[in-house]
Amino acid sequence: MWCKDCKIETLDKTCPVCGSETIEDIPTEVYYxxxxxxxxxxxxxxxxxxxCPLCQEKMKYLTAxxxxxxxxxxxxxxxxxx
Ligand SMILES: [Zn+2]
Ligand SMILES: [Zn+2]
Numbered sequence: 498m499w500c501k502d503c504k505i506e507t508l509d510k511t512c513p514v515c516g517s518e519t520i521e522d523i524p525t526e527v528y529y530x531x532x533x534x535x536x537x538x539x540x541x542x543x544x545x546x547x548x549c550p551l552c553q554e555k556m557k558y559l560t561a562x563x564x565x566x567x568x569x570x571x572x573x574x575x576x577x578x579x
Pocket of ligand 1: 500501502503504512513514515516517
């Protein structure tokens with residue numbers, strides 16, 4: 498569990514520090530290693546979250562949350578003349 502206000506991990510459904518509701522998953526952040534040309538997802542409480550696990554270089558911060566973007570399935574209507 499994770500309190501996004503205090504940015505701490507806890508086992509309780511409510512934060513022992515501020516008393517607000519905790520969320521189940523620790524939020525992740527996406528970094529990009531310009532060395533390996535690969536995006537890396539790290540938990541925000543990772544002490545070395547900006548360090549590339551492959552080459553140990555410092556990575557570039559990309560975004561807070563990576564949600565896969567699926568292109569909308571649009572049906573193309575073929576309007577053929579009769
Ligand atoms: Zn808290
Ligand atoms: Zn790297």
